[in-house]
Amino acid sequence: MLKPNPRYRELKDSYLFNTIYRKTSEYLEKNPEKQVLRMGVGDVSLPLCDAVIEALHRAVDDQSAAATFHGYMPECGDAALRKAIAGYYAQMGAAVSEQEIFISSGACDDLGDILELFDQENMVMVVEPAYPEYVDTNILAGRKIIHLSSGIENDFLPLPSAQAKADILYLCSPNNPTGAVYNRSQLQAWVDFANEIGAVILFDAAYEIFIEEPDIPHSIYTLRGADRCAIEICSLSKTAGFTGTRLGYTVVPQNLIRGGMHLHEMWSRNRETRTNGVSYILQKGALAVFTPEGQQQIQKNLRVYKENAACFMKALDAAGIWYCGGKNSPYLWMKCPDGMSGWTFFDYLLQKIQVVGIPGDGFGDCGKGYFRFSTFGNPEETREAADRLCKLLAKE
Numbered sequence: 001m002l003k004p005n006p007r008y009r010e011l012k013d014s015y016l017f018n019t020i021y022r023k024t025s026e027y028l029e030k031n032p033e034k035q036v037l038r039m040g041v042g043d044v045s046l047p048l049c050d051a052v053i054e055a056l057h058r059a060v061d062d063q064s065a066a067a068t069f070h071g072y073m074p075e076c077g078d079a080a081l082r083k084a085i086a087g088y089y090a091q092m093g094a095a096v097s098e099q100e101i102f103i104s105s106g107a108c109d110d111l112g113d114i115l116e117l118f119d120q121e122n123m124v125m126v127v128e129p130a131y132p133e134y135v136d137t138n139i140l141a142g143r144k145i146i147h148l149s150s151g152i153e154n155d156f157l158p159l160p161s162a163q164a165k166a167d168i169l170y171l172c173s174p175n176n177p178t179g180a181v182y183n184r185s186q187l188q189a190w191v192d193f194a195n196e197i198g199a200v201i202l203f204d205a206a207y208e209i210f211i212e213e214p215d216i217p218h219s220i221y222t223l224r225g226a227d228r229c230a231i232e233i234c235s236l237s238k239t240a241g242f243t244g245t246r247l248g249y250t251v252v253p254q255n256l257i258r259g260g261m262h263l264h265e266m267w268s269r270n271r272e273t274r275t276n277g278v279s280y281i282l283q284k285g286a287l288a289v290f291t292p293e294g295q296q297q298i299q300k301n302l303r304v305y306k307e308n309a310a311c312f313m314k315a316l317d318a319a320g321i322w323y324c325g326g327k328n329s330p331y332l333w334m335k336c337p338d339g340m341s342g343w344t345f346f347d348y349l350l351q352k353i354q355v356v357g358i359p360g361d362g363f364g365d366c367g368k369g370y371f372r373f374s375t376f377g378n379p380e381e382t383r384e385a386a387d388r389l390c391k392l393l394a395k396e
């Protein structure tokens, strides 16, 4: 008799987002005249930049004529795109070769698939609060998980310790949900730790482009020894508005060897088995992101999100509320005022000012009592939300 994977029963249901949706809909049913401002979602609001749109149109036309038509693409990605991304890494000061870059349909896909490189017996360490995918994919694979808590005491940036000892270490910087970022020496400590204990770091760099300060590494490969212990997963979703278009990239260094096996070769082999490559059209669109005009245009969009972040930071600063993120990150992670729980603060904001964010509870137990705002919203709505928040918190 067929046995389904019983570990699906261990996954938490989508309680967080379902409850946010239900509470917001119920409020609107009772108060149809009110304008609810949704400042929680991590999806972008600005369209793709012109350089990408033009490249996509040209690529569609290519597919209409036999002379320019493309069928299956290489499983590991188009050579020109891999080369362009290697150039992007070189600009950051990271020596990553074209062969080490694997084009994906987005970070989410690879965060799941990459686990096929590791035995089920491996122990996993997740820094919490965490992006839920790290936990869920490992629950499904049946791995044991160490939940490494973080908090105000370490600015949500825990450093290596005996409790963090595991085979697979998840790090995300700039972090979702906290917006916290590791500086160079802190990240170097994790790299040294991983090399010392023979672990592999899965470094999620989905928000690297939001980094502004010089001492914050954009890529883990700017650190000594990272090519011997780290896999970096990146995405154009937030960098260039590809959430609905879908394209990412993963770096598996050639020097990454564990148990006598070359993880780079294993990942190449995995790609040959698990995918027939990313669409020609999308890879052409992605290539445009790495042209000088593409880079200039995406920076223009990023400035809009940065201005959104500045509005929220101003409101929280004025109220003297503890928060992190916003500066090198599109997320702000605030402590709920007056000891409120995340859900109490959610209800309070909805009832009083019709602003919706995300209670920190959804990202692990140590997220309780915190609240996440996203700065990916429409600028007018964000300004209005920050204004309402500022007035509400000033009255307290």
Ligand code: PLP
Binding pocket: 042, 105, 106, 107, 108, 109, 131, 172, 175, 176, 204, 206, 234, 235, 236, 237, 243, 247, 248
């Ligand atoms: N990693 C983090 C930390 C994220 O926040 C997200 C999306 O929100 C992803 C990965 C997934 O990105 P993608 O859209 O490329 O699948």
